[in-house]
Amino acid sequence: MKPLRLKMQAFGSYGKETVVDFEKVNQNLFLITGDTGAGKTTIFDGITFALYGETSGGVREASMLRSKYAKPETPTYAEYIFEYKDAVYTVKRSPD
Numbered sequence: 754m755k756p757l758r759l760k761m762q763a764f765g766s767y768g769k770e771t772v773v774d775f776e777k778v779n780q781n782l783f784l785i786t787g788d789t790g791a792g793k794t795t796i797f798d799g800i801t802f803a804l805y806g807e808t809s810g811g812v813r814e815a816s817m818l819r820s821k822y823a824k825p826e827t828p829t830y831a832e833y834i835f836e837y838k839d840a841v842y843t844v845k846r847s848p849d
Contacts (some may be wrong), residue, residue: 754834762804763829765795768822774798792807803833803844818848 756775761767773796775783785793797809802818819829832845 756833757841758832758834759796759799759803760832760834761795761825761830762797763820763823764818764831765798765820766822767791767828768820768824769796773819799831800833802830802848803831803846806846 758775760770761773762770764771766841768844787793794809796820796847801809802809808818817846818831823829828847830845830847832842832843834843
């Protein structure tokens, strides 16, 4: 599976719509790095939640993914676009 794009809104530490564009990385291997609290785990939670409806570490429940920084009317979701065997797939999921 090759990640192409992750879009999250009102998800984890990201209050507004945030896009992680993996296509801008021109390497086959890359590192997600940053300071404590920068949102690294949230990126993995977004991918895992979009695919499986669970968080990446299994510690937090889906109901805990709503960002405290989002406006009440802003919908929460994670959308993951990836390539697998020459086909592109999009999965989008919202917590209850």
